[in-house]
Amino acid sequence: MEGSFFAMLSRMKHINRWALMRNIRTENICEHSYDVAVLAHALAALTNRRFGGDVDPGRCALLALYHDAPEILTGDLPTPVKYYNPAIREAYRQVEAVSEEKLLGMLPADLREEYRGLLCAQGTDEESRLVKAADKLSALIKCVEELEQGNREFVQAQRATEEALRAMQIPAVDCFLQEFLPAYRLTLDEQGDRNADGSGK
Numbered sequence: 001m002e003g004s005f006f007a008m009l010s011r012m013k014h015i016n017r018w019a020l021m022r023n024i025r026t027e028n029i030c031e032h033s034y035d036v037a038v039l040a041h042a043l044a045a046l047t048n049r050r051f052g053g054d055v056d057p058g059r060c061a062l063l064a065l066y067h068d069a070p071e072i073l074t075g076d077l078p079t080p081v082k083y084y085n086p087a088i089r090e091a092y093r094q095v096e097a098v099s100e101e102k103l104l105g106m107l108p109a110d111l112r113e114e115y116r117g118l119l120c121a122q123g124t125d126e127e128s129r130l131v132k133a134a135d136k137l138s139a140l141i142k143c144v145e146e147l148e149q150g151n152r153e154f155v156q157a158q159r160a161t162e163e164a165l166r167a168m169q170i171p172a173v174d175c176f177l178q179e180f181l182p183a184y185r186l187t188l189d190e191q192g193d194r195n196a197d198g199s200g201k
Contacts, residue, residue, distance in 0.1 A: 005106040024149040029068045040064040040134035046172035055126050063131045066118040070099035133173050136165050144184050
């Protein structure tokens with residue numbers, strides 16, 4: 001129904017991720033999208049400030065916010081299923097495209113093109129690459145957090161996700177893994193005691 005777009009987006013909080021695995025803490029696609037937006041912005045900023053890039057961090061954050069919106073209608077298909085073979089991946093991509101168009105149809109006609117570029121992830125190659133990396137980085141952080149809570153269900157997922165991230169050969173990603181990822185293994189008090197250079201007080 002036209003006019004339902006934003007109400008439908010608010011339902012992202014009801015779609016859970018990691019459905020095939022035991023979770024200490026359930027994660028939904030709404031909070032995941034926020035995390036990916038923060039990480040995509042950070043990767044773009046690192047790319048520009050430290051590696052001579054010219055990427056729009058704001059655009060990366062926006063694309064990340066909407067990157068899983070079609071899952072409101074499709075649900076979150078677990079990665080092992082989604083990438084099981086090329087035929088399944090292509091079929092799922094077609095389902096995503098239908099979902100994107102259905103969501104766009106919930107907007108008034110004069111707003112549809114404004115959101116098409118977000119829902120259909122129309123960014124530059126570099127923006128899309130950084131958003132994809134941020135998505136994987138968010139998954140790696142989830143693995144780290146679950147493992148820190150003693151949940152060994154995520155051992156293989158952590159290994160595979162980190163390998164996939166390093167294989168992307170993105171300097172900003174390697175920088176984040178070295179400089180910022182270790183803090184996710186710390187308690188609140190330990191995080192508060194770390195200086196900008198990573199040392200304690």
